[in-house]
Amino acid sequence: MNSSSSIFGKFAEDLVNFLFQHFRGGFDAFSSVLGAFVKLFEDGLAAVPFIAMLVILMALALWRRGVVFAAFVGVALYVINYMGLWAQTVSTLALVIAATFFSLVIGVPMGIWGARNRRVEVVLRSLLDFMQTMPAFVYLIPAVILFGLGRVPAVIATIVFAMPPVVRLTTLGIKQVREELLEAGRAFGSTDAQLLWKIQLPNALPSIMAGVNQTIMMALSMVVVASMIGAGGLGEYVLSGIQRLDIGIGFEGGLGVVLLAIVLDRLTESFGVKSKKKPRKSAKSLKQGATGAAQT
Incomplete structure (x- = not known):
């Protein structure tokens, strides 16, 4: 049976065709803006010399995790550069940063809304279940039809795939505030605004940072899939190894993804761990904050 012969497949096909025919100009404009945004990230990262990036990331690792992890970051980046994959790594990092940025901009407010409204939470839970369980390849079909090939549909598909963790964990963190x-x-x-900004969000920060960490990891897991529609980066290198059945190329590309994932995972994880060690706000500090707000 043809997939489009069922009512569900026919509805999805008609919906995408309708959007493409009636809103093509809007999708083209959005694609141009988002493409320029991603290119800005990539050009900015590419403009930083490898040695400068090495020093910056090692200093950040030393501050957040200590000497051992700083040494690991130095070795990991040196290995990536030695394999000649630094340019691909920068391209992948730009895509991950862009997808993570938009996931947070959309996901954190949605998580807050869900935590403060029971009906919204029920709707979001069903939507997030759909987003997480739908195979990632399915997102690529409408993304390519509406936005063409390149980084833009790759970023959009990555956002859809990677956003659920930050929404879920933001909602969970706010609801668990004592x-x-x-x-x-x-x-x-x-x-209500003061409760949100001065009590709920600070106390939910460890959970939110865990969501950021998981969003970054899921965005990285889309690297190879996104390369199939022209995202470039390390995923394209791995895809080339698969197409040629070249074990060496595939292993080097995969190793680059693994090293980058470990560095980003440990760094983002450290922010959540550190924030857990901070004492929660006492009633006295709440009183002082509320008194100061009333005076202003």
């Missing part, structure tokens, strides 16, 4: 902290804030006259 009720006595919220009651103390209300007792001292805090508004």
Whole structure:
């Protein structure tokens, strides 16, 4: 049976065709803006010399994780550069940063909304289940039809695939804030906005950072899939090895992805771990914050 012969397949096909026929100009404009945004990231990273990037990332690793991890970052980046994959790594990093940025811009507010509204949470849960369980290759079909080949459909497909963790963990983190902290804030006259910014978000930060970490990892897992529609980067190198049945090329590309994933994973994870060590706000500090807000 043809996939489009069923009512579900026919509906999806008609919907994509309708969007393409009636809103093609809007999709082209959006594609141009998003493409320029991603290119800005890539050009900015490419403009930084390898040695400078090595020093910056090692310094960041030393600050967040210590000497051992800083040494690992130095070795990992040297290995990537030695294999001649630094340009591909920069391209992949730009795609991951762009997809993660938009995932956070969209996902964190959605997570906050879901935590504060039960009906919205129910709808979001079903939508996120759909986004996480639908095979990633399926996203590529409408993305290519609407946006063509290149980085733009790759970023959009990556956003759809990688955004659910940050939405879920933002909602979870806010809902797990202790009720006595919220009651103390209300007792001292805090508004809903003050409760959100001064109590809920600071206390939910470890959970939100865990969501950021998982979003980055899922974005990296889309590297090879996105390379099939012209995303470039390390995924294209791995794809080339698959097409040629070249074990060496495939292994080098895969090793580059693994090393980059470990560096990004440990760095983003460290921000969540560090924030857990900070003491939670006491009633006294809440009173001082609320008093200062009332005075202003």
